[in-house]
Amino acid sequence: MTYGDQRTYKKVEIIGISKESIEGAINSALHKAHNSLERLSWFEVGEIRGHVGEDGTASEYQVVLKVAFQLK
Amino acid sequence: MTYGDQRTYKKVEIIGISKESIEGAINSALHKAHNSLERLSWFEVGEIRGHVGEDGTASEYQVVLKVAFQLK
Amino acid sequence: MTYGDQRTYKKVEIIGISKESIEGAINSALHKAHNSLERLSWFEVGEIRGHVGEDGTASEYQVVLKVAFQLK
Amino acid sequence: MTYGDQRTYKKVEIIGISKESIEGAINSALHKAHNSLERLSWFEVGEIRGHVGEDGTASEYQVVLKVAFQLK
Amino acid sequence: MTYGDQRTYKKVEIIGISKESIEGAINSALHKAHNSLERLSWFEVGEIRGHVGEDGTASEYQVVLKVAFQLK
Amino acid sequence: MTYGDQRTYKKVEIIGISKESIEGAINSALHKAHNSLERLSWFEVGEIRGHVGEDGTASEYQVVLKVAFQLK
Amino acid sequence: MTYGDQRTYKKVEIIGISKESIEGAINSALHKAHNSLERLSWFEVGEIRGHVGEDGTASEYQVVLKVAFQLK
Amino acid sequence: MTYGDQRTYKKVEIIGISKESIEGAINSALHKAHNSLERLSWFEVGEIRGHVGEDGTASEYQVVLKVAFQLK
Amino acid sequence: MTYGDQRTYKKVEIIGISKESIEGAINSALHKAHNSLERLSWFEVGEIRGHVGEDGTASEYQVVLKVAFQLK
Amino acid sequence: MTYGDQRTYKKVEIIGISKESIEGAINSALHKAHNSLERLSWFEVGEIRGHVGEDGTASEYQVVLKVAFQLK
Amino acid sequence: MTYGDQRTYKKVEIIGISKESIEGAINSALHKAHNSLERLSWFEVGEIRGHVGEDGTASEYQVVLKVAFQLK
């Protein structure tokens, strides 16, 4: 990539979920996005949320991401 | 649905319009989203706007929604 | 109206109130604005607030609107 | 109430739900707050969200409110 | 839980702390909330902050959470 | 207090009022919180508002505070 | 004033300035607004800014207020 | 102008439009404000929006400005 | 277009880039969107960013836009 | 100073503290900035926070300021 | 530059000014930053403001930028 060249990007908003960690939720979302979109470039974390299990711990982390990819 | 299972969601931004009410505009947007997207799950209201008619009343309500649906 | 033509708009901030509904409060504000301003064009809802009555229900809805009108 | 007199208020955050309307969800939250809190004074709407039913319409409205009440 | 049924939730704001990780701080806050509140449902991360130790590393993570629970 | 030790805090939102000054309104809110809550630690000013008297001066200052206290 | 009665308010944005204090700047703005507007009701502080004098102290406080008044 | 002197400013919100550029839209709004208001002092850009023409280019730029002027 | 008629819009988030100007970056994004989407209607500028070249000038402008188009 | 002349400013973020008042905390921050920076021009108040003493009053005010100064 | 390598960046806040254009103000700020800082990488536009001249046009554009550079 050379700065100054004409490029266009699009951002989509994806929510990933993981029982383990925030990073797990991010990678889950990126993995899904990677299946249907090419040229993924960067992500931005929006909200971090989660569900509380019966035992009073985070039973899952939900991370709202914007994922940017280059348009052809 | 069981919390803790791996799921991924995507959010899209839709603007619904109704002459009648804010709820009407929300349902108009959801109806349209329902035509082309499966597994709609929840919505979040962003902006509420509208047009003013000649008689000085709201001639239409415009509601900007984020609609989330589960990716397969 | 033709896009591309030179127009100028001004926005004023009005608070409408209704015992009935949010839409009622919006129309109350627009009605008042319509009395003293011409060429009202659109509105944007800012805050939605209200007063709680003795019986624990919303005794009035207060909606803060920006109302835009075209300057001559 | 006389302005200038010493008063103190507290705000709590409540989420009301209604199948029918945003106003219904607001009143549901206020009703619940009214059961356990005295001297409710005003409310402020934060988020408006909801669930999408199988038929592609809003099956419930969820409204996040701050409810303020006067401390004794 | 069935969507469409009448439920009411309350959110409280708790700050959890952990020497280890952001997830540790979240679980510390949830654990404390679980001791005094029933029916915890979800959490939303607000701020992530921390203290810097003498060795120039994060000696603790402080996470400001909103924790939501269902009112009876 | 030693950083790195496990502590948990809670924040509540209080509105203090004073005829005199913003600091007066802050202290009025803290005083009230101090009556019912132990281990108050810090506060954060949210909104500063007030009422206008008949003579066109601020007849009272209303300050919305978050007050944090340590949970046992 | 009785809640539930139909009222309409307008907000204008005024910047008051004082050499002395934030409260002084607020009252300066209210005083000016009071000269040309009737039925002033409440104010909301937006920004607090100021100028730094040659001696490294605040040579003036500038407070951006929204002032609300009832429309006839 | 001397800092420290008592001055009061008011801000109004104007939307300027230009086919050419963002700066053109700003100057269009300022020009209109200048026709009816004296002692204009500064402006702050809020939103930058625009309309898309049939050829897929920006057929006009719409800039929402706050314009501040000194009250007499 | 007639206000009051039922219409639905969708917004997508596109990032346009130009070596020359902010307007150039906006038009680059709109041009790309125009290739794959019909009935583009308006745009809203989100962030304005850019890259700094070796000579200490903006070697490219990056503008994050929301582009709205009418759904059929 | 003449508007239109080429000038460049830098903003730094400083936190001032005072036992007495918000204005005291602002001046404490400005005084410190004045010791190491020349050509201080204006300040903008960000957060206002503080510590609560054992007696339930504000034992100190902490004000987060941006201080702007002209670069040579 | 290779992604994944350890790098650290710092952001500083600079205000550039130009009589001509927003881009001119951005480049003026970058030019100044370039004189004293090495390895400038990107910028983010914060506020866009300006001064209004006697003739009712923008006599200068003031752009608040964050400029990021790589630490050695």
Added chain:
Amino acid sequence: MTYGDQRTYKKVEIIGISKESIEGAINSALHKAHNSLERLSWFEVGEIRGHVGEDGTASEYQVVLKVAFQLK
């Protein structure tokens, strides 16, 4: 440290990067800040972003921090 004593803090904005985790990126930024600044006290996480690798996972986490340190 004793609350109530006169202290002044400064905040700087640093971006840390790690291939492993958000906490790794925070510590990378703190480590760098620790090399050139004394009396680091606390940090606040701003944005969390990252780069997407060819395999569709987060190839690095980028965390924008404000780091506060006490001025002498």
